[in-house]
Amino acid sequence: MGELWNGISTIISDGSQIKSERFTYTIEKLINNGASITYKAKRNDGKKIFLKHFKSPNSSNPEWREFIDFQKSVLRKLLTLPPSIIEINYEFFEFGGKYKYHFQAKAFEEGMDLEKFIEENELSFIDKLKLCAIIAGILKTIHQHGIIHSDLKPAQIFMVKDKSVPLGYRPKIIDFDHCIIPSLHLYNPAGTDIWKSPEHIKEEKIDYKSDIFTLGLIIIFILSNGGTPFDVDNYEIDVIKGKFLSLNEIFGNKLPSYFADTIDKMLNPDKNKRPELEEVQNVILKFQNEIEKGTSSTPRYIRLESNGRSVIISENKIITRDFIKNMFGNYKKIYTKQFELIKDNTGKWFIKGFNVPSEGKDKQGNIYKFYPTLYNGKDVTNSYIPIEDGGKISVGKEEFVIRMVF
Numbered sequence: 001m002g003e004l005w006n007g008i009s010t011i012i013s014d015g016s017q018i019k020s021e022r023f024t025y026t027i028e029k030l031i032n033n034g035a036s037i038t039y040k041a042k043r044n045d046g047k048k049i050f051l052k053h054f055k056s057p058n059s060s061n062p063e064w065r066e067f068i069d070f071q072k073s074v075l076r077k078l079l080t081l082p083p084s085i086i087e088i089n090y091e092f093f094e095f096g097g098k099y100k101y102h103f104q105a106k107a108f109e110e111g112m113d114l115e116k117f118i119e120e121n122e123l124s125f126i127d128k129l130k131l132c133a134i135i136a137g138i139l140k141t142i143h144q145h146g147i148i149h150s151d152l153k154p155a156q157i158f159m160v161k162d163k164s165v166p167l168g169y170r171p172k173i174i175d176f177d178h179c180i181i182p183s184l185h186l187y188n189p190a191g192t193d194i195w196k197s198p199e200h201i202k203e204e205k206i207d208y209k210s211d212i213f214t215l216g217l218i219i220i221f222i223l224s225n226g227g228t229p230f231d232v233d234n235y236e237i238d239v240i241k242g243k244f245l246s247l248n249e250i251f252g253n254k255l256p257s258y259f260a261d262t263i264d265k266m267l268n269p270d271k272n273k274r275p276e277l278e279e280v281q282n283v284i285l286k287f288q289n290e291i292e293k294g295t296s297s298t299p300r301y302i303r304l305e306s307n308g309r310s311v312i313i314s315e316n317k318i319i320t321r322d323f324i325k326n327m328f329g330n331y332k333k334i335y336t337k338q339f340e341l342i343k344d345n346t347g348k349w350f351i352k353g354f355n356v357p358s359e360g361k362d363k364q365g366n367i368y369k370f371y372p373t374l375y376n377g378k379d380v381t382n383s384y385i386p387i388e389d390g391g392k393i394s395v396g397k398e399e400f401v402i403r404m405v406f
C-alpha cells in the first residue's frame with residue numbers, strides 16, 4: 001500500500017495515493033508539471049487514469065467555492081456529450097491535507113495530441129481533409145450542446161489510437177477547463193498565444209465564433225503540416241487587421257476557391273463574417289468527394305511507395321522490372337513489364353496489369369517465379385481498374401502503396 005499524499009508537496013510522488021469518496025488512486029508517473037500537474041495513475045479497480053491536479057486555487061483561497069461549483073457544473077454538462085468525441089471524464093473531486101485541491105480523473109487514452117501527431121505523421125491530402133471534417137463535426141456537436149471551448153489549439157485535440165478507423169487514430173477535443181456555457185452562466189475563457197482569436201486579443205466577449213476562428217487555424221495547421229498563415233512575430237496586430245496568407249497563397253492556387261475562401265473566411269477579424277461550422281463541414285466534404293471521384297480540377301500525381309522509398313508518377317507509366325529495380329530495389333518478383341498506371345483526360349488514375357508468365361529462366365538457368373498484379377487483393381491483369389489514395393498494389397509478396405498528391 002502506498003502512503004496517502006499529505007497535501008503539502010507540490011508534486012505527488014510515484015506510488016503515493018489520493019482518495020475520492022469512491023476510489024483510491026495510486027500515482028504511477030508524472031506526465032507534466034505546468035499550469036496544472038498531470039499524472040498517469042491507477043484506480044483501485046485497476047483502471048488506467050489520466051489524473052489532473054490543479055495547483056490553484058486550494059481550499060484556503062476565497063474563490064475556492066466558486067471554482068469547485070464551476071468545475072462540477074462543467075462536468076455535469078460534459079457527461080451529456082458523446083464519449084467518442086471528447087475525453088472520458090470519470091469524476092472530479094477534492095483531496096489534500098490541511099488544504100484541499102481539485103482533481104480530475106479521466107480515462108487514460110493511448111495516443112498523442114495533434115501537435116505531435118502532425119509532426120510525426122505524413123498524411124495524404126485526402127486524409128488531412130477527412131481529419132479536418134471530423135474535427136469540425138466534433139466542434140459542431142460541442143457547440144450544439146451549448147458549450148464554447150475557448151482554448152482550442154492542436155495540444156487540445158487528442159488523437160486516440162483506434163485500429164478500427166483507416167487513419168489508425170481518431171480525434172477528440174479535450175480540456176474544457178476554460179469553457180463557456182452560456183445557458184448556465186459559466187464563463188471562464190482563456191486563449192493561448194498563436195491560437196487566439198481577435199476577441200481574445202481585444203479582450204472582448206468570447207463566443208462560438210471565437211472557436212470557429214481558432215478551428216480555421218487548426219485546419220490550416222493540418223493541411224500545411226504544421227504551418228500558420230500569420231506572421232507569428234506580429235501575431236496580435238495581424239490577427240486584428242486580418243492580415244494573413246490566404247490558403248491559395250500557401251498552396252499555389254491549387255485549391256478550389258469555394259473551399260479555400262471558406263477556410264480563409266474563418267479567420268475574418270469580423271466574427272459575424274465567419275462561416276458556420278455546417279458550411280465549413282460541407283465545403284470540406286465537397287472537396288473530399290471531388291478528389292475521390294476524380295472530378296477535382298486539382299492536378300493529381302501519384303506517389304508510389306514501397307520498400308521504404310517513394311516515387312512520383314505524373315503521367316502514364318509502364319512499370320517494368322528495371323524501373324522497380326532502380327526506384328525501390330525489391331524487383332526480384334517483378335516481370336519485365338508488370339503493370340501500367342494510366343491517367344485519363346479528366347485526371348482520374350487507373351491501373352492495368354500485364355500478362356505475366358508464372359515462371360522464367362535466366363541465361364544461367366536460374367528459375368524465377370512471377371505473379372499477376374493485384375490491386376487491393378484483386379487480380380487486375382488485362383483490366384482497367386480505378387485507383388485511389390491508400391490503394392495497395394501487390395505482386396507476390398511485394399507491396400506498393402498509392403498516394404494521391406496535390
Ligand SMILES: Nc1ncnc2c1ncn2[C@@H]1O[C@H](COP(=O)(O)OP(=O)(O)O)[C@@H](O)[C@H]1O
Nearest residue numbers: 034036050087106107108109113155156174175
Ligand atoms: N485522457 C488522456 N490520456 C492520455 N493523455 C492525455 C489525456 N488527456 C490529455 N492528455 C495529454 O496531456 C496533455 C495535457 O492535457 P490537458 O487536459 O490539456 O491539460 P493541461 O491543463 O495541462 O493543458 C494533452 O495535450 C495530451 O497530450
Ligand SMILES: [Mg+2]
Nearest residue numbers: 155156174175
Ligand atoms: Mg490543455
